[in-house]
Amino acid sequence: MEKGSRVQREGTIPIKVSKDVVSHLSLGLYRNFARAVKEIISNSYDAGAKEVKIKLDLDNARIIVRDDGCGMDIHDLKSKFFTIGYPTPLTDEVDELGRKRIGTFGIGCLSVFPYCKKMQIITKKRNENEIIELTIDTDRFFKEEVFLIEEVEVPYKIYPSDLPKEKGETIIVLEDIRPHIAEDLRQRESLWKSSIDRFSGFQKFKWTLSQYCPIQFPPNRKDLREFFDDPRRVPMKLWLDGEELFRNVPENAIILEKREETFGNVLLKYVIMTPLEPIQPEEARGLQVRLRDVAIGLPRDFDVVKLKGKVLGKLNWICGEVHILRGLESALMIDRDSFSYTQEVADFHEFFREKLAEWNEALEKWASEDKEVYESLIDLEDSDKIVKELKRAGIIRISKERLRLPKAPITKKKRIGISSPSQKVVRVLSEKEQYRIISEKGKVPKGKPPIEVIPEKKSIIVYEDHPSFFEIIRVSEKEFHVDYDKWDPEKTPYSICKLQDAQNKVVFNVSHPLFKSNLSDDIIKRLSLGIVLILRNRKDKEKLLVQLNHLLEEIFLG
Secondary structure, eight states: OOBOSSOOEEEEEEOEEOHHHHHHHHTTTTOOHHHHHHHHHHHHHHTTOSEEEEEEEGGGTEEEEEEOSOOOOHHHIIIIITEESOOOOOOSOBOTTSOBOOOSSOOHHHHTGGGEEEEEEEEEOTTOOEEEEEEEEGGGTEETTEEOOOOOEEEEEEEEBOSOTTOOEEEEEEEEEOHHHHHHHHOOOOOOOSSGGGSOHHHHHHHHHHHHSSOOOOTTOHHHHHHHOOTTSOOOEEEETTEEEOOOOOTTOEEEEEEEEEETTEEEEEEEEEOSSOOSSGGGOEEEEEETTEEOSSOBOTTHHHHHTSOOTTGGGOEEEEEEEESOGGGBOTTSSOBOOOHHHHHHHHHHHHHHHHHHHHHHHHHHHHHHHHHHHTTOTTHHHHHHHHHHTTSOOSOGGGTTOOSSOSBOOOSSOSOOHHHHHHHHHTTOTTSEEEEEOSSOOTTOOSEEEEGGGTEEEEETTOGGGOOEEEETTEEEEEEEEOOOGGGSSOSSEEEETTTTEEEEETTSGGGGSSBOHHHHHHHHHHHHHHHTTOTTHHHHHHHHHHHHHHHHHO
16 A cells, blocks of 8 residues: 655544453453454455455564455544444444444454554545554553553554545554464464364464355355355455465365254354365364354354263264354354354254264264175275275265275174175165166176166166176185085085185085174185195095084184
């Protein structure tokens, strides 16, 4: 902002501070620098700014916040900016940009006082030709971790402006910022941590601004923009050192549910999402409540774990936003982190407790179902290609890495029993309600994959005789084709399994009692085949085989 060298007028403006608000501030209301800066950005939003730019000039221990809003004249500075802590009732009126006013407690200016020694304000009001410049000695208002109630006169100077008359602008410069703030913001490494408390100072500052400020969703989340944005409202852009900031949305988060809901006089819209994995950082887990596009505290779980009395294992996979479109303005607490506990607030908290519990249960079910599909494919040579097809069709939702599939458990619940790989796949996929399973036997058409997904017909074809379904078992560094049959285990020494076809094929007796035990099918097959292989060249192999098989039964069947 350019100004003429000649001072046109000078004077002073009184700063008026509410004692009630200062007492709250002294209790640590704004002990988070990014949230304090957020209050200045909210003022810019209320001033009709389309863009706000933050510049970190750390070598000179200052931070510059510049907006293109309507600016201020002497009257505005007296009645709004420097009248601190006098609540103004929120209304449903909208400005020329279609926005409802955010500010209600009038603490934007005071919020940053603990973090700098001086604050400079340079402002030009739209449709005027003057620039007003002021400098506040913030040390006079904050000493030894306590806000001081002091009404002082702040000197100002008015200069002629070189800006176009129709243009407005406000620049706020935080001078001599505290050394620990400057040092934190110099730390810019972007290693992703589990909590924002472990972020670098700059990364934490950036993440917190993105979480709280009234800015847009990322460009790739057109679905969220279209659902939440009011087409009559002009959005605001926020820049930090030349980078545009957007709301924090976990990468690859899918929408589970979106709708409108009412609670008495309260109207809200919400979206519940999941990236199908634990959300990082952990502060982003839960549902972010917003009033007039500004975050009310951090995302929350509405005490669902405490009040449900049980551990919800997939709760840390759930995120989303709740936008209050009407109501609750009068219930907003001064810390802007919560609402007073009215009946309407109690009702919408209970509603979202139920929603979180409901979606936790759904995710647990998805994980269980997907785990069974992975287990049914585990022995197939082309399992990765099949998984890719099933994921593309939405049959499998969760990645294998998130399910902790056991490699070779000693015992496991018998969910699919002993059967060929193709039969296992058919049985498991048949439990998926969204697709019809077609089992094809006989010669496989050339070039066909073992499992063919046809999305337009909501069908899955399983070619049961496809070479990929030939089950292979590896024991003692040798491979054997697997087949299954039934015979009386009492009439042959080979009661559990036998070798066929020049010993390249093994057939397992699925009627043997061991296959009905809790012992892993894989363990049974490897043990029994291993015993046959060890004894196959011995003259007394059948006698020893009977003894060893009886030993297995004694150990595992009691």
